[in-house]
Amino acid sequence: MEEGDDNKYQGQRTRIPDNIAENWFRQFQYDPSRDSPGEVRNILLIIATLIAAVTFQSGVNPPGGIWQDNKDGHTAGRAIYASNQIAFYVFLVSNTFALSTSLLVIVCLTYRFPLHFEIWVATASMMVTYASAIFAVTPHDSVRFRYVLIAGALPVICRCVFHTYGKLKNRSTQ
Numbered sequence: 001m002e003e004g005d006d007n008k009y010q011g012q013r014t015r016i017p018d019n020i021a022e023n024w025f026r027q028f029q030y031d032p033s034r035d036s037p038g039e040v041r042n043i044l045l046i047i048a049t050l051i052a053a054v055t056f057q058s059g060v061n062p063p064g065g066i067w068q069d070n071k072d073g074h075t076a077g078r079a080i081y082a083s084n085q086i087a088f089y090v091f092l093v094s095n096t097f098a099l100s101t102s103l104l105v106i107v108c109l110t111y112r113f114p115l116h117f118e119i120w121v122a123t124a125s126m127m128v129t130y131a132s133a134i135f136a137v138t139p140h141d142s143v144r145f146r147y148v149l150i151a152g153a154l155p156v157i158c159r160c161v162f163h164t165y166g167k168l169k170n171r172s173t174q
Helices: 004-011 020-028 037-060 083-110 114-139 143-172
Strands: none
Touching: 020 114, 037 083, 037 114, 083 143, 114 143
């Protein structure tokens, strides 16, 4: 790299804080004067995709694995973790909520992108696959699936409510 090129990037470098023990987190916070909307969107897409991948995998392959046999009152193919009903229920609802939220973020951030409809179809299919997988590994007597369904739908419902509220608020101020 030529010496003149180094000066071109000098203004873009961030200054290290004087007291790094107190101010280190400020270096990583969002700064509209430094961070472009495209960069922010890309970072959010990476984070949402990572969360979607982790939550999908933990739903399809629950912690502790699945029973391999039909002994001692359990059924082969069911989640071992489900034997602790309350803990498994909390895990299942929280995991579903996180997956649904991350998929909503992905769909919102890719709105009006090329192939947006295909992205929407893929995320909807992913949610159906997740639902069928958790239904398959969960003992039917241990979880009330209506709460899992609510956890999956809640992010979309909240987004719709906030969007509608914002539109109504804008109309009333005009």
